Amino acid sequence: MTLNIDSKINEIKGIGERQTSLFEKLNIFTVKDLVFHIPFRYQDTSSVISIQEFKELGKGTFLAKIDDVKTTYFRKKITTVKVSDENESLRLTFFNQPYLQKVFVKDDIYIFDAKISEKGSKKNIYNPKFEQFKYDPNNQTHLGKLIGIYPETSGLSSRTIRSRIKTVEENIEDFLIDPLNTKQISELEIDTLSTAIRNIHFPKDQNDVDKAKERLSFDEMLKVAIRIEKENLKREKQKAKAMNIKSKDINKFIKNLPYKLTNDQNKALEEILEDTSKVKPMNRLLNGDVGSGKTVVAAITILNTIKNGYSCILLAPTTVLAKQHQNTFDKLFEDTDIKVELCISSNKNISSYDNKLIIGTHAILFEKTLPKDLNLVVIDEQHRFGVEQREYFKQKNGYTPHYLTMTATPIPRSLTEIFFGGLDVSEIKEKPSNRQDIKTYYTPALKRDSCFEWVKGKIVESKFENQAFIIYPLIEESEKLASKSIMTEIEYLKKKFKGLNVEYLHGRLKEKEKNSLLEKFRNKEIHILISTTVIEVGIDIPDATIMVIEDADRFGLAQLHQLRGRVGRSAKESFCFVIPNENVEKDSPAEKRLKYFAQHNSGFEVSEYDLQSRGPGEVYGLKQSGIPLFKVADIHDTKMLSKARKFAKKLLKEDNSIENILENLFR
Structure with a gap:
């Protein structure tokens, strides 16, 4: 049977029903899943020593000839293998593996990786790793070179995973489509995709690993970069209604607050008002710590919008939070003529809510019509609402509202570029003067x-x-x-x-x-x-x-x-x-x-520490967001992202088919 990238895992030679279920526990269902199951570390078994050196060191990789194999049957099935090299001999012990009686053939040369176990004066070698010696390190799969150690599950070892990958790796060029052509690969000075996959699993040395990771990282970053650049291109074609900065109303509102705005709040507000004064739709992320005063910045933006004669929508992820926002904004706007409406069910006709703030949940997304004068959408918690949901707010008259996104969790700058690269970012790190550290x-x-x-x-x-x-x-x-x-x-x-x-x-x-x-x-x-x-x-x-x-x-x-x-x-x-x-x-x-x-106390410091410990998928709930999680790429590698974005800009002018191939490979 001829394999392709989407072939089921049980179509690979040697994988039966039981092993299929074990692979599925690792979310490996197809050939593609298998070849992109990347080692998380490598063990160097390339330094082969003599048996004498092995005895002195107590561990290591050595070559030896099979002299004798015996299996005894007592409470345990014990296979004893006597091996030797030119000067020394050893006795190796294997438990409950009687099939080795037929595997090890007298006078054959094997490569072993083992550790001496000491109990009192007795020294034993139990269940060493082994592979028949093939005289060329490139032909070795499990020992005598750098070997990949994989995420495993009970009953499925790295050795077995490596063996199954080896089965498909030999013909990988036949079914793995490279999204980049020869000219592009040469210009970027990176490996072909098939070479990268081969070397990530079976490297000759560390340089092979590094080059393979560079290529796979670039592809993952490129997928993100294409998404960012497509979003930017779309924004360039969209138009919003430019708004004047109503300084008199804004200053009056700020003066009535029971506290002073922080420098960070003032800077963020300045950036937002500058954005909304243009016909290019604002697409800004308000990235702030817990309790840093993001809501009041959003409130001033809403105030300015309504004073310009337009409506606003604030999207909250839950009904509880939507109702709390209603209470908060009612208090903030109690000395103004701004009306706040709540929409938490899909039976309200919000199209009649002109010149108002409408606060709601996903229910708003099921409304058939929107206010004709909608010109600002504030989204609380970016990763709960997708790009396609934001598209819903595009007006029938061709205008797109300005977008302001507020994060619930402070996001380190290293992540905003990766996951929110299509957005401009304002950060609020300072806390209001009336707030103490907890x-x-x-x-x-x-x-x-x-x-x-x-x-x-x-x-x-x-x-x-x-x-x-x-x-x-x-x-x-x-x-x-x-x-x-x-x-x-x-x-x-x-x-x-x-x-x-x-x-x-x-x-x-x-x-x-x-x-x-x-x-x-x-x-x-x-x-x-x-x-x-x-x-x-x-x-x-x-x-x-x-x-x-x-x-x-x-x-x-x-x-x-x-x-x-x-x-x-x-x-x-x-x-x-x-x-x-x-x-x-x-x-x-x-x-x-x-x-x-x-x-x-800083959410940015805590998030960065958490990010290093658990990764972005766990920290930010990105597994449910549709945002890609990297297997190889380093989220902190802004240099690689910059390279990918530069290439993506060029690419989108030349060849859109690459995006589909990348989507298939890394989805």
Whole structure:
């Protein structure tokens, strides 16, 4: 059977039903998935030593001749292989592998990679790696060279994965289409795609690995670059309605605020108003830390738009957040003539809402008609809304509204270029002068009760003016995860906080119940709210000054920072306690992460640290966003992205077919 890039994994010689199911656990379903299953590290077995040197070092790679093979059957099937070179001999022991009696043939030369196991005075060599010696390192698959170590699953070793890749690699040129032609490859000074795939799996040396990674990184970056440049080209053709800067109205609004805008807020506002004064549609990302005052910057932009005689839409990811935005903007605009409308169901006729701010969720995307004077769309949380959804707002008269996107999680500059390259970026790092840093403490599980006593004392001491959140990773107990949950802890907490009103909130509650609980909490009818991460984004309770996060090691740092940001939203002193699961060991990576978090209040620093630890897919939820996640490319490699963007600009003028090939390879 002739293989192609989309052939099923079970069509490869040697892969049966059982092995197919194991490969599928690694998300390998096709030949393409297999050849793009990239080693995460390499082991150098190219330095072949003598048996004598092996005995002295206690480990290494050596050549030896098979002298004798015997298998005995007791409680275990033990195969003993006697091997030698010109000067020394060794005895190798294999457990439960009787088939080796037929594999090892007397006088054949093999290459072994092993480690001596010492128990008392006895020295043994158990289950060494091996491969028949082929006299040419290029023909070796498993030993005698740099060998790739792959992401594995139980029952599927790197050796097996390597063998199956070798089966298809030999004829890879027959079915792997290179998106770049010979001239382009030469100009870019990179490997062909087939050479890169071959060398990433079976390199002769480190230079082969580096060149292969360069090519595969470039292709991944090129896919992103094409998306960015296509978006930019589309924007160049679009037109928005230019707006005047209504300085008088803006200054009056700012003067009535109970605080001064920070330098970062003023700079961001200046950039946004400059954008909206042009006919080219604004496409700007407002990248700010939690509590940095992104909302008030958006409010001034909305004010300026409405004073120019246009309507605005603010898209929120959840109903709870949409309603909170409504409350926030009602207060911000109470001394103005601006009307705020809420659209959280698809039965409202928002086309009649001219010269207003419309706040809503995805429900707005199902509206048949939009306000004719729509000229600004503010999107809260970029990765919840795709490009195709933004296209919905293009007006029938040919005009496109200006777009302002606000991030919930501060995104390091290294990422904004990759994932939001088609957007201009304004950063807000400073916090308003009326906000204090949140005092954060790493609290060992043994001090949990003491922490709760302190929380109770703080609330009572404030005459019930202060309130607290206690966060759990789960709603109910799980058989798979040894984590605390709301339902297993709620009775204990009600006893612990006797005399205080304790309620719980989670995602399974009906929307009406969630809103009712949050309103009671906002009105101080509830002193302590037990919750899951449903309160992670946007919930604003000014008198909530204490955050306790149980089993904090279960959360990523960016998520912890979002949770921490639910307190400290006024001038009051605020606190956050991160309590790890009792199974978290001292000096473990989990403990180090939480201690780092406790020592850093900057969301940008926390996000960068989290990014290094877990990658962008986990940190920013990009796996669900349609944004590509890199297998090889380094997200910090702005030089490579710049090279890819320069090439993409040229490419889009010449050959659009490349995009389809890249899409097929890296989707």
